[in-house]
Amino acid sequence: MDFRVLLVENNSIILDQSVNAINKAPGFTLAAKYKDSAGALGQGKVFRPNLILLDIDLEENIQVIPKFVREYPHATILCLCTQWDAELTARVMRAGAAGCLVKPFSAPELVDAVKALESSGQNVTSEVITFFSPKGKSGQTTFVANMALRLAAKEQKNVAIIDANLQFGDMAIFFNLTPTTTIMEACRDVKNLSPVSLTSYFVPATAQVSVLCGTRRPEDAEKIIPKNFVELIGMVRSRFPYVLIDLSVGFSEFTVSAMEASDLTFLVASEDSVFENRHLKKALYVFEGWGDSLQDKLKLVYNRVQNTSNAYKQQLEESIGYPITAFLPNEYDLVSRAADEGRMASDIRPESKLSTAINQLLRDLHGKHQIRWEKS
Amino acid sequence: MEQENATAVSGAVLTVFSTASGCGKTMLSINLAAAIAKLGFSVCLLETDTQFGDIAYALGIDPKENLHTAQAAWERDPGGFFIEDYVARVEKKGTVFFTLTAPKDIEDAYQIQPAHVKHVVKALRRKFDYIVVDTQAAFDQMNLMCIDQSTLVLFLGIVDFLPTVKNMRIGMDTLTRIGCDRERIRCILNRSGARTRLPLSDVEGILGTSFQTHLPNDFKSVTKSFETNTPIVLSGNSSLSLEIQKLAKVFTGEDFGAQPKQEPKKEKKGFFARLFGK
Secondary structure, eight states: OOOEHHHSSOOHHHHEEEHHHHHHHHEEEEEEEEESSHHHHHHHHGGGEEEEEEEEEHHHHTTTHHHHHHHOOOOTEEEEEEEEHHHHHHHHHTTTTOOOEEOOOOOHHHHHHHHHHHHTOOOOOOOEEEEESSSSSSSSHHHHHHHHHHHHHHHOOOOEEEEEEOOOOOOHHHTOOSSSSSHHHHHHHGGGGOOOHGGGEEEEESEEEEEEESSSSSSGHHHHHHHHHHHHHHHHTOOSSSSEEOSSSSSSSSHHHHTTTTTEEEEETTTEEEEEEEHHHHHHHGGGGGGGGHHHHEEEEEEEOOOOOOOHHHHHHHHHOOOOEEEEOOOOHHHHHHHTTOOHHHSSSSSSSHHHHHHHHHHHHHTOOOOOOOGO | OOOTTTOOOOEEEEEOOOOSSSSHHHHHHHHHHHHHHHHTTTTTEEEEEETOOHHHHHOOOOOOOOOHHHHHHHHOSSSTTOOOGGGEEEEEEEEEEEEEEOOSSSSHHHHHHHHHHHHHHHHHHHEEEEEEEOSSOOHHHHHHHHHOOEEEEEEEEEOOSSSHHHHHHHHHHHHTTTOOGGGGGGEEEEETOSSSOHHHHOOOOOOOOOOOEEOOOHHHHHHHHHHHHHOOOGGGOOOHHHHOOOOOOHSSSSOOOOOOOOOOOOOGGGGGGGOOOO
């Protein structure tokens, strides 16, 4: 599809630069340009644009987004801002825009931004899921990696994995990836990034799963500011329909703020630890702070379970005092071989017990859990 | 402020550390403390995994005082701080040692400050021959402080799958970077003989050192000892029990076991080539 662009930009220099970029971008034609929204709303219609680039450095332009939506029901509205801002993006998206692009932009940036909107179905709703285990060694990374693969296959949508196990992240090795940039650089640069330029920090693991890899050295963890990470989550959210975050162990400002910024948290436990139920009780006591929505927001997954019977599940639930959403079977050989060889994507077959259990979990969650970006 | 007495004997700090949880740090710490105590030395087992430490569970105790209350007491009055008032006495099968565990509540764990705990460790060193430290698997401020205070760092590893080995290597490199010399590190392999596809010689090649001690895989006995709250070294002479007792003798003997110089293997193949270059 070719894009006929209606451009609204108040700054003359950026207006010229933008015109230049649009003309250079393959598949894009400039239909009309305006310095203010009044002109665009009045006369623009005759040019039948299907893409509107709207400068939102002016507050009045944000106010008239709903008018653009009414006047141009078949056009996609992409807002132009000097600095990307999660809150502002959320606001313009609620008003009906598809997203934000940081200006000045180049021709490839424009192409990527539009491609990003298309691949997410333009209906940019996203779900951020964090994975947390109190003590660790719970098989959490395996769970995240497999869930990403199954989710991408089932929904036919793009999935982002963020390896936020800050000191000893293993996602790169699971998928045999060689990252040039990691979560540390992404958090450091977040203020100057846009959802499009952020994509280059991710490494593709499969056609639909991309990974933001963990730090190279444990010391890098100290450089990550929790506030920046929350901002990063907001940005990744606007680019991927599903965002899965593999967190470090234990409660810290970092893990807590990431969980609070997410729609759903999986509390991952493993039967390997003798005292796991006590760790869970301790952790659940902290989670009680989430109040009434606790059971909607926090799902307990018990991993590496030998006895997957319902009776045993009930017994555990009584002991812990919390419902168990999923029992994942112990597939040590399958999982460790895949990780050793960096072939997670191809080795964990859809028919394995683990995949079956994760598919079941996704079916159970589907429909019951629909907390979406716009509502939050 | 507390007095640094130049003539006072300062106890040895043995920090049990790993780069992954679930390696057996708590198992080794408890048993090492018990084994050293059994040899007749005064021992305190210190727990610095402040949020999810297992020592109280494993020993079946519910101490009145803990690391948080000890820190608070030191903060209130460094000069009037007596560490004796804060350690819990543990007696198992006639062997006595002491422990200072992490607090029960996570809220209290949040209050713990490594810079203050340092003074608690110093107080422990003045009182006990040996302090065995059970840590959390991370390079956080607490562990950096403990490693800095350590006579020896017991780097505990298991060889299950490749990510664990990668993290052990990162751990060794990081220890070196933060100034912990190889001479102060003892590499201990836990669950030796457990199922894995990774040849030990390759793993040691990657680490650039060999494991001086191999602790046999005895998952059942370990689970049972946790459930019965009795250290393995005090209940019979299984091979795991004997290995840990041997370690206790090495650490308390005159010979601290000079480390054989081990050149890193040049040839790296298979699994490891893609991780650490050809």
